[in-house]
Amino acid sequence: MPLKNTSSAALPFSGYQSLPDEVCQQRILAAKEKLGKRLVMLGHHYQRSDVFQHADFTGDSLKLSRLAANSAADYIVFCGVHFMAEVADILSRPEQIAILPDLSAGCSMADMATLARVERAWRELKAVCDPDTTFTPVTYINSAADLKAFCGEHGGIVCTSSNATKILEWSFAQREKVLFFPDQHLGRWSGHKMGIPLDEMVLWDWDQPLGGLTPEQIRKARIILWNGLCSVHMMFQPSHIRRFRQEHPDGFVISHPECSFEVCELSDFVGSTETIIKTVTEAKPGTRWLVGTELNLVNRLAEQFKGEGKVVQFMASTVCMCSTMARIDPQHLAWCLENLVAGHVVNQIKVPDEEAELARVALQRMLDAS
Ligand code: 13P
Ligand code: SF4
Numbered sequence: 062m063p064l065k066n067t068s069s070a071a072l073p074f075s076g077y078q079s080l081p082d083e084v085c086q087q088r089i090l091a092a093k094e095k096l097g098k099r100l101v102m103l104g105h106h107y108q109r110s111d112v113f114q115h116a117d118f119t120g121d122s123l124k125l126s127r128l129a130a131n132s133a134a135d136y137i138v139f140c141g142v143h144f145m146a147e148v149a150d151i152l153s154r155p156e157q158i159a160i161l162p163d164l165s166a167g168c169s170m171a172d173m174a175t176l177a178r179v180e181r182a183w184r185e186l187k188a189v190c191d192p193d194t195t196f197t198p199v200t201y202i203n204s205a206a207d208l209k210a211f212c213g214e215h216g217g218i219v220c221t222s223s224n225a226t227k228i229l230e231w232s233f234a235q236r237e238k239v240l241f242f243p244d245q246h247l248g249r250w251s252g253h254k255m256g257i258p259l260d261e262m263v264l265w266d267w268d269q270p271l272g273g274l275t276p277e278q279i280r281k282a283r284i285i286l287w288n289g290l291c292s293v294h295m296m297f298q299p300s301h302i303r304r305f306r307q308e309h310p311d312g313f314v315i316s317h318p319e320c321s322f323e324v325c326e327l328s329d330f331v332g333s334t335e336t337i338i339k340t341v342t343e344a345k346p347g348t349r350w351l352v353g354t355e356l357n358l359v360n361r362l363a364e365q366f367k368g369e370g371k372v373v374q375f376m377a378s379t380v381c382m383c384s385t386m387a388r389i390d391p392q393h394l395a396w397c398l399e400n401l402v403a404g405h406v407v408n409q410i411k412v413p414d415e416e417a418e419l420a421r422v423a424l425q426r427m428l429d430a431s
Contacts, residue, residue: 066404
């Protein structure tokens with residue numbers, strides 16, 4: 062059971078704000094040592110290296126959600142973004158505590174689909190069909206818990222970048238159409254991989270009545286794609302790939318499915334962060350790779366494999382970092398961990414019970430189907 066200190070107040074962050082990084086690193090290590098098995102630290106592959114190095118387990122969203130579901134620790138400190146810590150809370154036992162070291166570490170794509178907007182879309186679709194018997198709602202795991210709960214309640218499911226095609230197959234086995242949110246690019250690429258023509262996947266503009274679509278377009282569509290995107294992955298352009306191929310005709314290109322359809326189409330491989338790591342790891346020494354995903358991960362791969370003569374290049378010429386995930390820094394981590402040592406929980410992520418119950422239904426459907 063987590064320990065609680067009721068005799069003193071939590072340590073304020075102001076005492077950590079200007080601590081030098083090296084001091085934080087020492088204090089993080091000391092706190093981890095004291096907390097032992099009561100603590101598990103999960104780190105997403107996009108996390109900055111000075112935080113990532115402290116993670117007990119690392120992974121993509123699917124792997125991390127499985128790890129959170131199976132962890133025995135009292136405290137799950139999530140070095141990722143808000144929706145990941147919510148998933149850890151939903152899938153862990155009630156007495157376990159999920160913590161996000163900086164509460165402002167959100168996901169701008171997740172914020173593009175709100176429950177109010179999705180409920181409005183569902184209501185508006187009723188002018189054309191009965192959405193509850195026609196559409197399976199599918200939410201990318203990069204979404205707030207209330208949207209996962211919406212999917213749980215309406216016969217829907219969650220997907221990640223590593224299982225989206227499988228989840229679409231499951232969804233079409235339930236109902237004839239899919240409403241996919243928030244990432245249009247993952248939805249389009251996964252639908253395309255299933256053989257669905259592009260003109261049967263239409264875009265829902267949440268600012269317009271009926272998503273800016275005609276009833277006829279909705280009747281013809283197999284997938285309605287929410288108009289959301291990841292601004293980090295939008296920086297990668299087909300021209301980057303064309304230039305690379307001209308300069309290095311023997312090189313390989315691998316991209317994350319949050320990239321645009323054109324970038325995915327021009328790539329040799331498309332996959333989740335875990336798939337990108339596995340593919341480059343298993344590649345022959347001496348190969349060259351152009352990688353279309355977040356900079357921290359690409360830099361780590363470049364460093365890790367240069368000894369084997371593999372060259373790993375970042376796809377864009379500008380810096381594309383997940384700036385929200387980067388808000389989790391050594392100062393916030395030291396602050397959270399030292400508070401735990403002192404018996405105080407700061408930055409707990411707690412999804413309300415009713416919402417968590419329905420979200421768990423949609424997440425469990427995903428874990429069972431993948
Ligand atoms: P992965 O599940 O591939 O790690 O992706 C998560 C994410 O947020 C990518 O932007
Ligand atoms: Fe969200 Fe994009 Fe960051 Fe992934 S990279 S967590 S989709 S903002």
